[in-house]
Amino acid sequence: MSIRDWPVGERPREKLLERGAAALSDAELLALFLGSGRRGQSAVDLGRELLQRYGSLRTLLELDIAQLLEASGLGPAKACKLLAALELARRYLGEELKRDIALTHPGACADYLKARLGGYSYEVFACVFLDQRQRVIACEELFRGTIDGASVHPREVVRRCLALNAAAVIFAHNHPSGVAEPSQADRDITRHLRDALALIDVRVLDHFIVGRGVPTSLAQRGWI
Structure with missing residues (x-):
């Protein structure tokens, strides 16, 4: 019928x-x-x-x-x-993110990053660039492929921060396996990027690992 x-x-x-x-x-x-x-x-x-x-x-x-x-x-x-x-839906969440202050509304940031990265069958590393008042300037996908120390280049992140005049950043990348548990490599990458950005006075506020369910926050784990 x-x-x-x-x-x-x-x-x-x-x-x-x-x-x-x-x-x-x-x-x-x-x-x-x-x-x-x-x-x-x-x-x-x-x-x-x-x-x-x-x-x-x-x-x-x-x-x-x-x-x-x-x-x-x-x-x-x-x-x-x-x-x-x-x-x-992704673009709607992106506009919501730009209207919100990311640090004040971490849930909105996590929801947007999950919507943006969760559907990829390969790894993608993204960065949310924030101004002095922690308002979103831009969200960009910087690297694709296996996310490790060899594929994520601190100099490129530094270059984009300077170009956008960012005062702080939030990182995110997806685990296509669906397991959102941070690896040791994830923690090492975060530390290397944090140290590199500290040289230009840009703060790393968080790094979300996107898988199934709620993204995992390294800041909430005390690893930032």
């Missing part, structure tokens, strides 16, 4: 208009982005199937374009819609 044949109050679009987006299930929200299902299957049924196959909404939305295209029922158009929806 097509969604158009459902009672009006059960159709995702009409339900959203009447009761708000929070009233919709994950499958119904997915159906609005997917737009249509496939032969013999409504968009809501397709949404339910995808959630069941991948176990959760987060796992589904963390797939890259190649993985989405491999999913039965998702062609290029539907895959692009899902990726566009996720990018809109």
